Amino acid sequence: AQKITQTQPGMFVQEKEAVTLDCTYDTSDQSYGLFWYKQPSSGEMIFLIYQGSYDEQNATEGRYSLNFQKARKSANLVISASQLGDSAMYFCAMRDGTGGFKTIFGAGTRLFVKA
Amino acid sequence: DTGVSQDPRHKITKRGQNVTFRCDPISEHNRLYWYRQTLGQGPEFLTYFQNEAQLEKSRLLSDRFSAERPKGSFSTLEIQRTEQGDSAMYLCASTGTGSSGANVLTFGAGSRLTVL
Numbered sequence: 143a144q145k146i147t148q149t150q151p152g153m154f155v156q157e158k159e160a161v162t163l164d165c166t167y168d169t170s171d172q173s174y175g176l177f178w179y180k181q182p183s184s185g186e187m188i189f190l191i192y193q194g195s196y197d198e199q200n201a202t203e204g205r206y207s208l209n210f211q212k213a214r215k216s217a218n219l220v221i222s223a224s225q226l227g228d229s230a231m232y233f234c235a236m237r238d239g240t241g242g243f244k245t246i247f248g249a250g251t252r253l254f255v256k257a
Numbered sequence: 258d259t260g261v262s263q264d265p266r267h268k269i270t271k272r273g274q275n276v277t278f279r280c281d282p283i284s285e286h287n288r289l290y291w292y293r294q295t296l297g298q299g300p301e302f303l304t305y306f307q308n309e310a311q312l313e314k315s316r317l318l319s320d321r322f323s324a325e326r327p328k329g330s331f332s333t334l335e336i337q338r339t340e341q342g343d344s345a346m347y348l349c350a351s352t353g354t355g356s357s358g359a360n361v362l363t364f365g366a367g368s369r370l371t372v373l
Contacts, residue, residue: 146299177361187300187348187364233299237360243288243352244313245362247299 144169146234146248154254155224162209163219163251165234171195176217177235177245178208180228187233193217221253229255261365263349269371270339277335278368282351289332290362291324292348293317300348306332307354339372346370 145168155161167176178190193201193208201208209218221228231252237245262281270276282289287308292300303322304314308329318324321339326332336343346369350362 148299175360179362185346186366187350187362189361189363192361235299243307243360244302244305245290246302247292250297250299 144171144236144238144246146236146246148234148248148251150251151249152252152254154256155221155228156256157226158223160220160222161224161253163221163232163234163253165217165219165248167215167217167234167236169215169236169238171238175237176208176210177237178206178217178219179233179235179247181231181233181250183230190232191219224255226255226257229253261349261351261363263347263365263368265368266366267369267371269373271373272341273338275335275337276339276370277333278347278349278370279331279333280349280351280365281331282349283353283363284330286351286353286363287329288352288354288360289326290350290352291332291334292350294346294348294367295344303334336370339370341372344370344372 147166174195176193180188191203191206191208193210205222207220231250233250234248264279290305291303294300304324306326321337324334346367348367350364352360
């Protein structure tokens with residue numbers, strides 16, 4: 143069965159510093175997609191970044207990058223130059239790529255950015 | 258396009274009552290998903306549709322839960338004989354079936370259910 147594990151319930155980072163949020167996944171599929179979403183206190187889910195299982199390059203989107211280590215089944219999110227507005231819940235998610243299109247989510251990591 | 262719309266945004270009901278939530282996806286999206294999220298947790302998959310066909314249901318979806326998407330556009334999620342454990346945020350999301358592998362979920366603002 144597919145599973146997403148986020149082992150950091152909460153993280154603190156100083157403004158302007160970089161932070162890494164951990165995510166490991168488990169799947170027997172060869173084709174899958176990995177996502178990170180942000181959920182601020184207002185509640186809306188915001189897509190941040192995507193990595194396909196066959197993508198050789200790590201995905202980057204502005205200040206966000208995804209450190210994809212396929213052999214270790216990890217997909218860590220790196221946020222560079224943290225801003226106060228980055229304080230939110232962050233969810234790692236995985237979509238089955240072979241026959242189904244269900245996306246499952248991890249339990250999330252709450253990030254606190256300190257001024 | 259106004260994104261994914263959900264109605265109502267908040268619902269307070271007494272235990273044992275039935276409730277129905279509506280989701281209007283982005284018009285060109287043909288996949289629609291329902292998730293349940295409790296405080297401090299990640300969204301839990303409930304079910305999803307491709308057009309009007311319900312393709313997968315979670316074991317979390319007991320027989321008190323039913324979802325429909327009759328014309329492949331909007332969807333409803335009904336909970337019968339609500340229980341206090343049903344209190345949660347019910348999120349709807351949609352995605353297209355384009356060639357991009359991402360098929361990113363676009364979420365609505367959610368419908369918060371409180372069962373007294």
